Every structure is written in structure tokens, then in C-alpha cells.
Amino acid sequence: MSGHQTAEPDLGVLAAQVLFSVQRELFTALAEQGFDDIQPRAGAVLAYLRADGIRASELARVSGQHKQVIGSLVDDLECLGYVERKPDPGDRRAKLICPTERGLLQMEAAVSIMRTIEERHAKALGQQEYAAFKTALHRVADLQRKVQDRGHRGRHRPVAHVRSRGLE
Amino acid sequence: MSGHQTAEPDLGVLAAQVLFSVQRELFTALAEQGFDDIQPRAGAVLAYLRADGIRASELARVSGQHKQVIGSLVDDLECLGYVERKPDPGDRRAKLICPTERGLLQMEAAVSIMRTIEERHAKALGQQEYAAFKTALHRVADLQRKVQDRGHRGRHRPVAHVRSRGLE
DNA sequence: CTTGATAGTCAGTTTTAGTGACAATTCGAA
DNA sequence: TTCGAATTGTCACTAAAACTGACTATCAAG
Numbered sequence: 507m508s509g510h511q512t513a514e515p516d517l518g519v520l521a522a523q524v525l526f527s528v529q530r531e532l533f534t535a536l537a538e539q540g541f542d543d544i545q546p547r548a549g550a551v552l553a554y555l556r557a558d559g560i561r562a563s564e565l566a567r568v569s570g571q572h573k574q575v576i577g578s579l580v581d582d583l584e585c586l587g588y589v590e591r592k593p594d595p596g597d598r599r600a601k602l603i604c605p606t607e608r609g610l611l612q613m614e615a616a617v618s619i620m621r622t623i624e625e626r627h628a629k630a631l632g633q634q635e636y637a638a639f640k641t642a643l644h645r646v647a648d649l650q651r652k653v654q655d656r657g658h659r660g661r662h663r664p665v666a667h668v669r670s671r672g673l674e
Numbered sequence: 675m676s677g678h679q680t681a682e683p684d685l686g687v688l689a690a691q692v693l694f695s696v697q698r699e700l701f702t703a704l705a706e707q708g709f710d711d712i713q714p715r716a717g718a719v720l721a722y723l724r725a726d727g728i729r730a731s732e733l734a735r736v737s738g739q740h741k742q743v744i745g746s747l748v749d750d751l752e753c754l755g756y757v758e759r760k761p762d763p764g765d766r767r768a769k770l771i772c773p774t775e776r777g778l779l780q781m782e783a784a785v786s787i788m789r790t791i792e793e794r795h796a797k798a799l800g801q802q803e804y805a806a807f808k809t810a811l812h813r814v815a816d817l818q819r820k821v822q823d824r825g826h827r828g829r830h831r832p833v834a835h836v837r838s839r840g841l842e
Numbered sequence: 843c844t845t846g847a848t849a850g851t852c853a854g855t856t857t858t859a860g861t862g863a864c865a866a867t868t869c870g871a872a
Numbered sequence: 873t874t875c876g877a878a879t880t881g882t883c884a885c886t887a888a889a890a891c892t893g894a895c896t897a898t899c900a901a902g
Binding site: 514515516517518519520521522523524525526527528529531532549553570617620623624626627630631635636638639640642643644645646647649650651653 | 813
Binding site for chain 1: 848849850851852
């Protein structure tokens with residue numbers, strides 16, 4: 507991004523600051539609650555898990571990661587007891603990634619922590635202002651992703667490296 | 675993050691979507707304008723460059739990256755002709771990372787592209803709404819970073835990998 | 843039944859992050 | 873001023889993650 511000068515940081519820089527600091531707070535809190543064997547990286551899977559299961563290729567799409575990365579993340583999370591692979595009844599090629607009991611507990615904990623974080627911001631900004639902010643953020647995210655898809659039709663484009671986290 | 679269910683995505687998920695799609699659009703546009711030899715990763719340096727120079731350790735702080743990473747990024751950018759290292763007049767230990775002429779052109783291009791992106795969102799949301807949104811985002815980012823610093827005092831915590839971009 | 847696309851995995855290469863140590867320098871306190 | 877602690881940037885090394893290409897199995901359309 508271009509946060510040049512001492513001037514005001516741009517949309518990308520701000521998004522990066524929010525992302526990484528929220529991510530850090532979330533995983534620190536999760537670790538304190540006993541989920542100390544998962545890393546932010548696993549968020550590509552955990553954030554999009556559903557109780558009724560989701561396909562690996564769907565995870566790759568929504569997270570913007572290569573399917574190989576999703577595969578290895580699921581391997582790890584399966585060893586750690588967070589998810590399990592079940593055959594997809596509707597498609598014998600596919601497997602459903604389903605949360606285990608521990609996975610469900612993690613999901614609930616993550617939702618709760620994120621709610622706490624957002625409530626803190628809502629108090630700081632005011633409930634209405636925060637609600638408007640989040641609505642706007644949602645619209646910006648949607649609009650921005652649409653533009654992206656228009657540009658690179660078909661090409662697989664793992665959004666960059668989250669690794670690249672210093673980036674914006 | 676926890677974007678569980680089909681429910682509404684949380685702050686982290688939204689920030690990630692914005693970050694990575696903005697990042698992709700920015701670097702695609704930069705490439706089209708001739709800056710096709712830099713990657714999003716280099717944003718950790720480029721986004722915080724200043725015409726009068728900035729220290730590597732300062733870059734490490736603001737970008738949340740290890741100083742070794744900054745060092746190798748600066749190595750690359752120096753080879754590519756975007757920056758140069760100059761001795762810091764005020765501290766003989768330090769070196770100032772200064773943009774070259776090409777670096778300045780890149781900075782201007784990035785600022786211009788980001789302005790275009792933000793103007794698109796401002797038109798979609800309405801100028802006033804977008805301005806309020808960005809102010810709120812700024813406050814959320816500041817507040818969130820403060821909380822982080824409170825928790826991990828002193829510890830160096832490279833905010834994660836931007837690479838980890840699928841993450842939330 | 844053939845063709846083409848999709849789902850998931852395997853193996854291998856390359857890139858990047860993370861760790862510890864180091865010399866040079868600065869700063870603060872005795 | 874002199875000593876010790878902290879800081880700046882770099883080097884060398886290890887660990888981890890991303891990327892590439894290929895491959896089987898399955899589906900879906902004609």
C-alpha cells in the first residue's frame with residue numbers, strides 16, 4: 507500500500523493494521539482458553555468452517571489459498587483433533603471438512619472473542635457509528651472483490667501471502 | 675477469524691478481504707504502469723518509505739516485520755533501483771533507506787492508484803459515508819493496536835505473515 | 843463412451859519466515 | 873569519563889510455508 511509521508515494511511519494500510527492486530531488478539535485469547543496449538547494460518551480453514559461441513563475446494567475459494575495449502579492445513583487440524591474428513595454424500599470426489607467437538611468449541615470461542623473485540627470498538631465509537639462502519643466495511647469488501655474478479659477472470663490468484671503481512 | 679456459519683463475517687475476515695483484494699489491485703495496476711518487478715511483500719518497505727529517508731528498524735516497527743526481513747527486502751529493492759542506503763547523519767549505527775528517483779515515481783503511482791480505488795468506494799457509498807467510514811477504520815485500527823501493545827509489552831511480535839493471507 | 847472439467851492428493855522446488863549471534867555504535871548512570 | 877546496557881544493521885543457519893506440476897478418481901455433458 508502507500509502510507510507514504512506522515513500523511514494519512516490508505517485503505518490498504520489500515521486494513522492490514524486491523525487484520526493483523528485483530529488476528530493477534532484473537533489467537534492470543536484462544537491460546538489462553540486452551541486452544542494453544544493453532545496458528546493464525548489455520549484461520550483460512552477455521553474461519554470458514556461450518557457445523558455441517560464444507561468442501562476443501564470451497565475453502566480454497568473463500569480463503570484465497572491454494573487447495574494444496576488447504577489440504578495441509580486440514581491435515582494438521584485433523585491431527586490436532588479440530589476437524590475430520592467425511593465423504594461428501596452428494597459427490598464421491600469430494601470430502602466434507604467437518605468440525606469435531608473440539609472444533610465446535612473453538613468456533614464458539616472464536617465467535618465469542620470476536621464479539622468481545624467488536625463490542626469494545628462499538629463502545630469506543632458509539633453503537634450506531636460502529637454499526638454503520640461495519641456495514642460500510644462489508645460493502646467495501648464486496649465491491650473490492652468484485653473488481654478483482656473482473657480483472658483476472660479464471661486465473662487462480664491466491665491473494666498474496668498473508669505472510670506478507672507487513673505489507674500494506 | 676471466525677466467519678462461521680453463513681452468518682455475517684467478522685471484523686477480521688472483512689479486513690482480510692479488503693486488504694488482499696486492494697493489495698492485488700494495487701500491484702496489478704503498478705505492474706501495468708511499468709513497476710512490474712515488485713511484489714506485495716515489498717509493501718512493508720514501500721508503503722512506509724519517505725522522501726527524506728527512514729531507518730530500517732523503524733520500518734520493522736511500523737510494518738511488524740523482523741528486521742532481517744526488512745533487510746532482505748531493502749537488498750532486493752536496492753538491486754531493482756527503488757531505494758538506496760545512506761548513512762544516517764544523526765546516528766552512525768543507522769542507515770537511512772531513501773527512495774531513488776524510480777522509488778519516488780513508484781510512490782506517486784501507488785498514491786494515485788490508491789486514491790482511485792478509494793474514490794470508487796466513495797462514489798459507491800457516498801462521499802460523506804465513505805469519509806465517516808475511513809475515520810472509523812482509522813480509529814478502530816489505532817484502538818486495536820493499543821490493545822495489542824498493552825498485552826505483549828516489549829515482546830517483538832511480527833504481526834504474522836502477510837503471506838498468511840488466507841487467514842482470517 | 844468419449845471428452846472435458848472438477849475434487850483432492852502427492853512429490854519436489856523455491857521462497858520466505860524465524861532464530862541466534864555478531865560488530866559497531868549510542869546512551870545512561872555511576 | 874568509563875563502564876555496562878541497549879540499539880542498529882548484518883550474517884549464517886534452520887524451519888516453515890508457498891508455489892508448480894502431475895496424477896487418480898469422479899462427475900457432467902454430448
